[in-house]
Amino acid sequence: xxxxxxxxxxxxxxxxxxxxxxxxxxxxxxxxxxxxxxxxxxxxxxxxxxxxxxxxxxxxxxxxxxxxxxxxxxxxxxxxxxxxxxxxxxxxxxxxxxxxxxxxxxxxxxxxxxxxxxxxxxxxxxxxxxxxxxxxxxxxxxxxxxxxxxxxxxxxxxxxxxxxxxxxxxxxxxxxxxxxxxxxxxxxxxxxxxxxxxxxxxxxxxxxxxxxxxxxxxxxxxxxxxxxxxxxx
Amino acid sequence: xxxxxxxxxxxxxxxxxxxxxxxxxxxxxxxxxxxxxxxxxxxxxxxxxxxxxxxxxxxxxxxxxxxxxxxxxxxxxxxxxxxxxxxxxxxxxxxxxxxxxxxxxxxxxxxxxxxxxxxxxxxxxxxxxxxxxxxxxxxxxxxxxxxxxxxxxxxxxxxxxxxxxxxxxxxxxxxxxxxxxxxxxxxxxxxxxxxxxxxxxxxxxxxxxxxxxxxxxxxxxxxxxxxxxxxxx
Numbered sequence: 078x079x080x081x082x083x084x085x086x087x088x089x090x091x092x093x094x095x096x097x098x099x100x101x102x103x104x105x106x107x108x109x110x111x112x113x114x115x116x117x118x119x120x121x122x123x124x125x126x127x128x129x130x131x132x133x134x135x136x137x138x139x140x141x142x143x144x145x146x147x148x149x150x151x152x153x154x155x156x157x158x159x160x161x162x163x164x165x166x167x168x169x170x171x172x173x174x175x176x177x178x179x180x181x182x183x184x185x186x187x188x189x190x191x192x193x194x195x196x197x198x199x200x201x202x203x204x205x206x207x208x209x210x211x212x213x214x215x216x217x218x219x220x221x222x223x224x225x226x227x228x229x230x231x232x233x234x235x236x237x238x239x240x241x242x243x244x245x246x247x248x249x250x251x252x253x254x255x256x257x258x259x260x261x262x263x264x265x266x267x268x269x270x271x272x273x274x275x276x277x278x279x280x281x282x283x284x285x286x287x288x289x290x291x292x293x294x295x296x297x298x299x300x301x302x303x304x305x306x307x308x309x310x
Numbered sequence: 311x312x313x314x315x316x317x318x319x320x321x322x323x324x325x326x327x328x329x330x331x332x333x334x335x336x337x338x339x340x341x342x343x344x345x346x347x348x349x350x351x352x353x354x355x356x357x358x359x360x361x362x363x364x365x366x367x368x369x370x371x372x373x374x375x376x377x378x379x380x381x382x383x384x385x386x387x388x389x390x391x392x393x394x395x396x397x398x399x400x401x402x403x404x405x406x407x408x409x410x411x412x413x414x415x416x417x418x419x420x421x422x423x424x425x426x427x428x429x430x431x432x433x434x435x436x437x438x439x440x441x442x443x444x445x446x447x448x449x450x451x452x453x454x455x456x457x458x459x460x461x462x463x464x465x466x467x468x469x470x471x472x473x474x475x476x477x478x479x480x481x482x483x484x485x486x487x488x489x490x491x492x493x494x495x496x497x498x499x500x501x502x503x504x505x506x507x508x509x510x511x512x513x514x515x516x517x518x519x520x521x522x523x524x525x526x527x528x529x530x531x532x533x534x535x536x537x538x539x540x541x542x543x
Contacts, residue, residue, distance in 0.1 A: 103377070104377075108366070112345075112365050112369050115361075115362075115368070115369060119365075129345065129349055129538075131537050131541060132348030132538040133348075133366060135533045136341050136345050136530045136534040137341055139344070139530040140337065140340045140527075143530070144336070144526055155512075155514075158513075185432055185438070187432065191427045191428050194424045195424050195428060198419055199419045205418070205419040209418050209419070213418075213446065218449075279388075281384060281388075289380050293372070293376045293380065294373075296376065297368070297370075297372040300368045300372055301368045302365075304368045305362075305365040308361045
């Protein structure tokens with residue numbers, strides 16, 4: 078029973094890859110699907126829909142992957158900078174940092190007498206003190222520097238694979254209208270399944286999760302179709 | 311000096327809108343730019359580039375906005391479910407929850423004697439006890455339920471506005487090749503400026519931030535151009 082709540086840090090590490098796959102796949106299934114659907118209402122060549130769809134998949138997976146990689150690197154740099162600052166402050170202005178520890182302990186409901194003991198013990202070791210400030214004052218967990226490139230690659234690949242699913246229908250049909258029909262069927266089934274599984278994994282109501290995911294895709298596709306039709310007509 | 315570290319919750323609330331604008335604008339400037347650039351190498355009509363670009367902007371802003379809104383709602387539901395569970399556990403298995411408090415206090419470096427006092431004081435009030443478990447055990451901050459719709463709207467609008475910047479060049483030029491030239495100039499200048507400002511705001515090196523943002527856009531556009539050209543030839 079004491080282990081029904083895994084520590085958030087462990088939890089994040091173990092499911093980071095799954096989270097990245099979810100991010101990449103859900104966007105990959107949605108945006109290229111909606112773009113291809115939109116163009117289907119405006120052009121008469123499946124080849125054009127495929128060209129635009131593949132260009133979008135490449136652009137999106139680079140933007141998401143590289144963007145995610147750079148954001149991860151920035152997070153590591155930010156953590157290191159804050160860590161260095163806390164070590165400096167603990168050395169240079171220990172009375173202020175001690176008052177901050179005292180304030181955090183008062184917030185959780187400790188009496189002045191207990192706080193006096195606790196502050197003395199907690200601040201006896203600088204490493205322990207800084208670790209406490211990082212986690213409970215700043216709410217920062219140490220990011221894994223290897224996570225950023227792994228995350229970037231996973232999101233990129235998941236986005237591209239997700240995007241190829243709606244696009245595959247246009248390869249296998251003769252006209253954009255037929256392509257759209259099959260693309261919508263395949264993609265909505267995938268979004269329903271995927272939303273269902275994702276919600277099961279994160280402990281959310283799975284049917285509602287399935288509907289949310291498919292609804293977002295359908296709405297984006299309908300809006301793109303309507304806008305493209307309006308311009309083309 | 312005690313206020314140089316704002317509490318992360320306050321910090322997040324005040325800059326949440328700015329963060330959302332950054333997310334929307336950076337993606338909006340990048341993906342529609344790259345898609346339009348890709349198509350410019352494959353089609354001869356600016357109208358087609360504009361149609362695909364607008365369809366992408368609509369699809370992307372709905373996917374990001376609605377996706378962000380639903381993710382925000384899920385976060386609120388998740389917090390409420392965990393809160394209810396902690397209240398239940400504090401009532402039903404107080405000895406286990408008390409042992410968890412003791413373990414967390416041992417982790418931050420308190421002695422057995424101080425922990426005994428602290429556990430007694432901290433668990434005297436159930437609200438205070440649960441608040442402690444939410445923050446220190448689960449690492450969860452209470453999300454603002456009004457944040458989700460506001461965030462969704464901000465990201466959507468920022469994405470659409472960002473996307474219209476690279477696309478505007480195709481409205482004002484005669485051929486896709488001319489459009490691409492001007493689109494690249496306008497967008498890269500915007501990405502450099504925007505990366506610079508974003509890095510200034512978040513305390514990162516601004517020149518490096520400008521280069522990262524423009525580099526991602528340029529790479530995504532070059533890859534999309536190359537892929538579209540390959541298919542069309």
